[in-house]
Amino acid sequence: MRVAGKELAYGLLRVALGLNFLGHGGFRILSGVGAFAVGMAEHMTKSPLPHGMVVGFGYAIPWIELLLGLGLILGVFTRTVLVGGALFMMALTFGTTSNQQWDVAGQQLVYSVVFFGLLYLVEFNRFSIDWLRAPDGLRGGMARSSLQ
Numbered sequence: 001m002r003v004a005g006k007e008l009a010y011g012l013l014r015v016a017l018g019l020n021f022l023g024h025g026g027f028r029i030l031s032g033v034g035a036f037a038v039g040m041a042e043h044m045t046k047s048p049l050p051h052g053m054v055v056g057f058g059y060a061i062p063w064i065e066l067l068l069g070l071g072l073i074l075g076v077f078t079r080t081v082l083v084g085g086a087l088f089m090m091a092l093t094f095g096t097t098s099n100q101q102w103d104v105a106g107q108q109l110v111y112s113v114v115f116f117g118l119l120y121l122v123e124f125n126r127f128s129i130d131w132l133r134a135p136d137g138l139r140g141g142m143a144r145s146s147l148q
Contacts, residue, residue, distance in 0.1 A: 004126075011126065013114070017072050018068075021085070022073060025062045036062060037061075040061070044098075046099045049095060064088055074128070075128020075131070077130065078128055082115055082118050082119040083119065086115040089108055090112070
């Protein structure tokens with residue numbers, strides 16, 4: 001069986017993004033979620049967002065990143081994970097722009113584009129648990145499958 005280039009490229013990009021998020025979340029958890037949350041809040045001094053909300057979101061960020069990373073690496077509920085990741089990037093971008101960190105907002109936009117691309121091309125998500133779980137007749141049209 002020959003592997004299509006688009007399916008291979010999709011799988012490699014999905015796993016690469018997943019490793020990035022798994023690393024972000026995992027190492028922040030290992031280093032101490034509280035330290036991350038407080039440190040992040042200290043960098044948000046220009047933001048009009050309430051300090052308590054920023055700290056609270058800071059506690060959630062590593063866990064969200066970890067879950068997104070695992071979902072992407074495994075390719076499980078891929079569409080849901082990609083939509084969740086895109087929404088997560090919107091929330092981060094909102095916070096970043098409220099703090100007027102334009103360089104970071106630009107970096108976050110790159111992540112948003114990758115999430116968009118993966119979601120747009122989800123039909124090529126062959127190397128995934130979703131693909132293994134899909135009935136044979138739905139594998140070619142995975143974008144329409146309820147498994148994602």
